[in-house]
Each structure stands twice: as C-alpha cells, then as structure tokens.
Amino acid sequence: MKLELSILSSLLKRKSESGASEVGEKPSSTEKIFKLPPDFKLRIAITRARGEDYEGKELDSYTPDGFARVTIVEGREGYRYVVEDPKVSEETLYKAQRLIDEVLLYIVRPEDVEGGLTRIFDALGIKGDDYETRALRYLIQREVVGYKVVHPLVMDDNLEGIACDSPDRPVVVTHRKYGRMPTNIYLTKEQLDEMVRLLAYRGGRSISRFRPQVNVVLPTGDRAALTLGEGEVARSSSFVIRKFPKRPWTPPLYLATGVISPEAMALLWIASEHKLALMSFGGLGTGKTTLINAVAMLLPPEARIGIACDIPEMDVPHPGKVLMYERAGYGIASEGAITMMDLVKHLLRYDCDYITINEIRGEEAKVFGQALGIGQGGLASIHAESPEALFGRLKDLGVERALAAELRVLAHMGLFQAKGQRLRRVKAVYFVEGLDEEYRPKYITVAKYVLEKDRVVVEDPRPVFKLIAERSLKSEAEIEASWRLRARFLSLVTATPKVRERLSEPSEWLKALIEFYRNPKGLIARLEEAVKAEQLLVSLPASPSTPTTAPQVAPSPGGSGELLP
Ligand SMILES: Nc1ncnc2c1ncn2[C@@H]1O[C@H](COP(=O)(O)OP(=O)(O)O)[C@@H](O)[C@H]1O
Numbered sequence: 214m215k216l217e218l219s220i221l222s223s224l225l226k227r228k229s230e231s232g233a234s235e236v237g238e239k240p241s242s243t244e245k246i247f248k249l250p251p252d253f254k255l256r257i258a259i260t261r262a263r264g265e266d267y268e269g270k271e272l273d274s275y276t277p278d279g280f281a282r283v284t285i286v287e288g289r290e291g292y293r294y295v296v297e298d299p300k301v302s303e304e305t306l307y308k309a310q311r312l313i314d315e316v317l318l319y320i321v322r323p324e325d326v327e328g329g330l331t332r333i334f335d336a337l338g339i340k341g342d343d344y345e346t347r348a349l350r351y352l353i354q355r356e357v358v359g360y361k362v363v364h365p366l367v368m369d370d371n372l373e374g375i376a377c378d379s380p381d382r383p384v385v386v387t388h389r390k391y392g393r394m395p396t397n398i399y400l401t402k403e404q405l406d407e408m409v410r411l412l413a414y415r416g417g418r419s420i421s422r423f424r425p426q427v428n429v430v431l432p433t434g435d436r437a438a439l440t441l442g443e444g445e446v447a448r449s450s451s452f453v454i455r456k457f458p459k460r461p462w463t464p465p466l467y468l469a470t471g472v473i474s475p476e477a478m479a480l481l482w483i484a485s486e487h488k489l490a491l492m493s494f495g496g497l498g499t500g501k502t503t504l505i506n507a508v509a510m511l512l513p514p515e516a517r518i519g520i521a522c523d524i525p526e527m528d529v530p531h532p533g534k535v536l537m538y539e540r541a542g543y544g545i546a547s548e549g550a551i552t553m554m555d556l557v558k559h560l561l562r563y564d565c566d567y568i569t570i571n572e573i574r575g576e577e578a579k580v581f582g583q584a585l586g587i588g589q590g591g592l593a594s595i596h597a598e599s600p601e602a603l604f605g606r607l608k609d610l611g612v613e614r615a616l617a618a619e620l621r622v623l624a625h626m627g628l629f630q631a632k633g634q635r636l637r638r639v640k641a642v643y644f645v646e647g648l649d650e651e652y653r654p655k656y657i658t659v660a661k662y663v664l665e666k667d668r669v670v671v672e673d674p675r676p677v678f679k680l681i682a683e684r685s686l687k688s689e690a691e692i693e694a695s696w697r698l699r700a701r702f703l704s705l706v707t708a709t710p711k712v713r714e715r716l717s718e719p720s721e722w723l724k725a726l727i728e729f730y731r732n733p734k735g736l737i738a739r740l741e742e743a744v745k746a747e748q749l750l751v752s753l754p755a756s757p758s759t760p761t762t763a764p765q766v767a768p769s770p771g772g773s774g775e776l777l778p
C-alpha cells in the first residue's frame with residue numbers, strides 16, 4: 214500500500230519543528246497519516262464472537278484484562294468460553310497495525326514499550342482517554358509485549374490451563390470452576406507456529422526445527438510445554454499452558470474450598486510438624502502439589518524449609534525457607550543443567566528441618582528417601598492411583614525399602630465433577646504401618662471423604678498420635694490436645710469471610726502462625742471473638758445462603774469444640 218507519509222518520518226519531522234513537544238497541534242496531519250485505505254487488510258488477529266457462540270445459558274461474564282470480554286456459555290454440547298475483543302472501529306485497528314509495523318518494531322526492550330507508546334501517542338497527537346484510544350493502546354501492547362490473540366486467556370486467573378493442539382481445532386481452556394471447554398479462538402497454521410515461537414521467546418528460550426520441544430516458564434509464572442510442528446516430531450505445532458494461581462493457597466483460602474476439613478488438615482499438620490513424612494498422591498491436576506504447599510504453610514514459623522521445584526509453583530511465607538528451582542541446560546549439550554536430584558542433594562547440605570518437593574518423578578526420590586532416613590521432615594507429591602502403586606513407584610525409582618518405610622502419611626487427592634462444577638477433595642488420608650519385602654504397604658485409613666456430608670471425616674487418628682508421642686517424648690493425650698487446638702484454629706480462620714480474607718495474605722498468615730505457636734489459646738479466643746462479632750453482623754439481615762462450591766466450615770456458635778470428634 215502506498216503511504217503518503219510514513220509515521221516515523223512524520224514523528225521525526227515534528228520533533229525538529231517544535232523542539233519541545235507541543236503535543237498534537239496538527240491533528241489534521243495525524244488524520245492524514247491514519248486515513249483508512251480502501252484496501253486495508255487486518256493482519257493482527259482479534260476475536261469476534263458470533264451470535265451462535267452465545268446460544269445457551271450465560272453462566273458468567275467478566276473481563277480478564279480490562280478489555281476483552283469473556284462469557285461462559287452453557288450450550289447443548291457443554292460449556293463454551295466465548296471471547297470478544299474490544300469492539301473498536303476499523304480505523305483504530307488500522308492505526309494499531311501501522312504503529313506496530315512501523316514504529317514499535319524499533320523499540321526493542323519490552324519495558325520501553327509503555328513509555329515509548331506514550332511518547333509516540335503524544336507526538337502524533339493521539340490524545341484522549343476515551344475507550345477507543347485505551348483499546349488502541351491495549352491492542353498494540355498485547356501484540357508487541359503480550360500474548361496476542363490468546364492474551365485474555367493468559368491473563369485470566371480463572372483458568373488452570375490453555376491448550377491448542379492443531380490449527381483446525383479451537384483453543385481449549387480449563388476453567389477453575391467449570392472445567393475444560395472450547396473457546397471461539399482458532400489459530401491458523403502460521404499463527405500457531407508463531408504463537409509457539411512467541412511463547413518460547415517469552416520464556417527465554419528458542420524453539421527450532423533442531424529443538425522442536427521446549428518447556429518454559431512464562432514471565433507470568435505460568436509454565437508452557439511447546440512443540441514446533443515443522444519438523445518430524447508432530448504433525449502441527451501445539452502448546453499447553455498450565456496456569457499458576459496468582460493468589461497463593463494460604464490455609465484460610467485453601468480450607469474454604471472444602472477440599473479437606475479443618476480436623477483432617479490439622480492431622481496432616483501435626484504429623485508433618487513432628488516430621489512424619491507426608492506424600493500426596495493422585496492423578497494429574499488433582500491438587501497434589503497445592504495440598505503439600507498448604508501443609509508446608511503450617512510448619513513452625515522458625516523452621517528451615519527447603520523447597521525443590523522443577524517449576525516455581527511452591528512457596529511459603531516462612532523467613533527460613535530455601536527455595537530452589539530446577540533449570541534446563543544450555544547449548545547443544547545442555548550444559549549446566551541443574552536437576553531435581555541436584556537440588557535435593559544441595560538442600561540436604563542446608564541443614565533444613567523439612568524438605569519439600571513439588572513432585573517426585575525421578576532420581577530425586579532416592580535423595581528424598583535419604584533425607585527422611587536422617588530424620589528430616591519431608592513433604593512431596595507423586596503421581597499414583599493407590600498406596601500400593603505409590604510404593605511400587607518408589608521401589609522402581611530405587612528408594613531403599615527402609616527409607617520408603619519412613620513415609621507415614623498419605624493423602625489421596627481426587628477431582629470430581631459435581632453439579633456442573635469441579636470439586637477437588639481429599640479422598641482419604643492413610644497412615645502407613647509398614648512395608649513388606651515387596652514394598653507392599655500395610656496401612657489404615659485415618660480420615661476419609663464422606664459424600665453425604667461432603668466432608669473429609671477423621672475416623673481414627675490414634676495411630677498417628679501414638680507414633681508422634683513415641684518420637685517426641687510427649688504423651689498421646691498431649692498430642693491429641695495439640696491436634697484439637699490446631700483443628701479449632703483452622704476452623705476459625707475460615708469460618709467467616711472477613712477473618713478469612715484478613716488472614717489469607719501470606720504475610721498476615723505468617724503473623725497468625727507465629728502467634729499460634731506462641732500462644733494458641735489466646736489466639737483462638739481472639740479469633741472466636743472476631744468470628745462471633747462478624748456472624749452477629751451478618752445474621753442481622755436475613756442472609757440468603759448461596760450454595761458455594763465449598764461447604765463452609767459449620768460455624769459453631771459459642772465456640773465449643775463440637776467440630777471435633
Ligand atoms: N482445593 C482447591 N480448590 C480449587 N483449586 C485448586 C485446589 N487445589 C488445587 N487447585 C488448583 O488446581 C490446579 C492443579 O493443582 P496442582 O496442585 O498443581 O495439581 P497436581 O499437583 O495434582 O498436578 C492448580 O491450578 C491449583 O491452583
């Protein structure tokens with residue numbers, strides 16, 4: 214297309230004309246620069262919903278990034294995730310495209326784009342805070358430093374995952390509440406190749422025919438598995454992004470989901486605190502890592518907690534934490550790779566009280582076993598469907614039997630679809646009494662999920678108390694009393710929205726934890742007061758209790774210990 218005047222030269226001209234930038238004096242020439250040509254073809258991808266996309270029942274509607282609108286629709290074939298990008302004029306799209314092509318190409322560093330855009334807008338006389346101008350900025354930014362057409366999805370904290378398997382199929386998302394569903398976004402082959410390259414680049418790696426499969430962590434903290442389909446390994450490019458929750462699952466937020474009851478959580482707490490090793494197991498995405506992370510947030514505030522992760526997905530607010538991440542190697546020989554085993558070995562030298570691994574998959578299992586063998590506490594997750602399968606895997610991974618037998622508490626995680634929503638629940642908590650020669654475990658169920666109550670009910674915690682008592686030189690009665698205090702505390706921190714919100718920030722949680730370890734009864738008394746006051750407030754107007762995904766902890770008036778068995 215013929216340009217009467219390129220944007221760049223016009224920018225330069227203006228600068229020389231009026232030393233200091235007297236902004237936007239000649240809007241007429243700006244209009245000239247951006248006059249929509251009759252043959253304008255939009256190249257940047259934007260998503261337009263069609264009427265039929267909305268057919269069905271609208272369940273939810275929100276905007277993840279302030280501009281694109283997302284609507285969750287329940288249609289005849291299931292849920293749909295319908296995206297509508299900002300509705301701007303053709304002129305605005307044309308402007309966006311030209312600014313990207315002609316000016317922003319020259320801004321190399323992503324952090325300069327924001328300021329650069331402001332200067333360019335000023336110089337060109339694009340002013341105003343109207344929707345059209347803000348949307349123009351948004352569209353440019355998401356093209357240049359964002360995630361282009363899937364930007365709203367990447368920004369959507371309601372999503373757990375985003376995937377695109379081939380150009381002829383829609384981008385698919387996994388919604389935290391509604392589960393997996395297709396979107397109305399399709400990528401052409403070129404767009405998909407470009408997206409995979411872009412994601413690799415954003416994660417600081419390159420993907421090529423030579424190395425067509427790459428895993429990265431995006432600047433958002435999300436991880437992406439990428440395949441470039443030009444080579445021999447796949448028919449087309451594809452990507453899977455697993456989203457990292459922006460709000461850490463501190464115990465108050467975690468318990469509020471109903472995944473586990475306060476009394477069952479308190480059992481995991483007291484066991485882990487006394488260094489009985491804990492492992493969560495179950496299928497992919499059932500919440501294994503999240504559980505051990507939530508338990509780790511209950512460990513003594515002064516403890517040294519070593520955390521090894523292949524991806525940055527765990528954290529605790531404890532000042533004594535030591536966080537380490539695996540790293541892939543560089544170059545053809547993948548030099549300088551740091552494996553999970555390296556990390557765990559290294560953590561052993563850090564004199565940690567507890568070693569935590571987000572997921573055990575390989576050789577690090579042996580080192581983890583060694584840590585348990587020398588009396589360190591351990592928390593980890595592993596992919597397995599039963600306690601038998603779990604110990605079978607540890608055997609295959611080369612963990613010595615005596616060390617595997619140090620693993621005492623197991624939490625079985627499950628993901629269910631109920632009433633159109635997804636529920637994560639701890640199916641059972643087991644206490645392992647021992648292993649036979651073949652690593653077959655002998656175990657008892659100390660807590661289990663009861664469907665009718667939608668609650669993880671503690672059945673018989675005594676074997677756990679007994680072992681802790683043996684190891685800590687305390688009486689079983691003392692341990693049981695500590696457990697009750699912990700359960701009471703946990704039921705209170707999630708009993709009312711205000712208290713829950715206040716304690717759900719990691720730093721606030723740490724403060725509460727410090728106080729709990731110092732003076733549990735005092736803190737409990739104060740929380741009881743706060744909860745009572747809040748319940749009084751809510752109970753004044755008749756409160757229509759909306760059914761939530763999570764059964765809230767039954768508020769227990771008067772603060773009796775009636776929650777406990
Ligand atoms: N109790 C819960 N309620 C809601 N979402 C949860 C819960 N537990 C975990 N999640 C979310 O589910 C996803 C998968 O959890 P994760 O712990 O990574 O699973 P796994 O380790 O089993 O693969 C994450 O996005 C996490 O934030």
Ligand SMILES: [Mg+2]
Pocket residue numbers: 501502503571572594
């Ligand atoms: Mg995990």
